Amino acid sequence: MTDHEAEAALGAERRRLLAALDGASEGAGLEAGDGDGVPELSVVDQHAGGSGSETLDKEVGLALLEQVRSDLDDIDRALGRLEHGGYGLCEVCGQDIGDARLEAMPAARYCLAHQQAAEAEGRVVPGLSGEAGEGRHGR
Numbered sequence: 001m002t003d004h005e006a007e008a009a010l011g012a013e014r015r016r017l018l019a020a021l022d023g024a025s026e027g028a029g030l031e032a033g034d035g036d037g038v039p040e041l042s043v044v045d046q047h048a049g050g051s052g053s054e055t056l057d058k059e060v061g062l063a064l065l066e067q068v069r070s071d072l073d074d075i076d077r078a079l080g081r082l083e084h085g086g087y088g089l090c091e092v093c094g095q096d097i098g099d100a101r102l103e104a105m106p107a108a109r110y111c112l113a114h115q116q117a118a119e120a121e122g123r124v125v126p127g128l129s130g131e132a133g134e135g136r137h138g139r
């Protein structure tokens with residue numbers, strides 16, 4: 001895939017995540033802010049005096065928020081590598097990540113083997129591939 005295609009894919013993914021961030025922030029009762037970049041995680045409680053049941057929503061929202069922010073981080077990193085070189089190469093072994101993987105996950109940082117290794121170590125949270133990646137407990 002060309003740099004242009006990669007940039008377009010990353011841009012689309014970024015917009016999708018920013019939209020998700022908006023939704024997650026709402027769920028968490030946080031101010032999303034708009035325009036450039038990722039909003040600050042200022043914990044301003046806008047629901048003063050809410051009942052206890054809001055707490056769960058908030059926790060789910062915050063977890064999602066964290067996930068989306070880390071995904072956005074990956075995208076920014078990938079955009080940086082597009083600019084400075086190294087995009088599409090595994091950060092561990094330097095091998096080609098491969099078009100198929102990059103199309104599915106434009107911000108991929110590792111080849112399949114090292115992605116799995118990183119996930120096994122718990123350093124990498126699986127991306128929001130497709131739909132919101134939640135509901136998978138057990139590790």
Ligand SMILES: [Zn+2]
Pocket residue numbers: 090091092093094095110111112113114
């Ligand atoms: Zn690798």
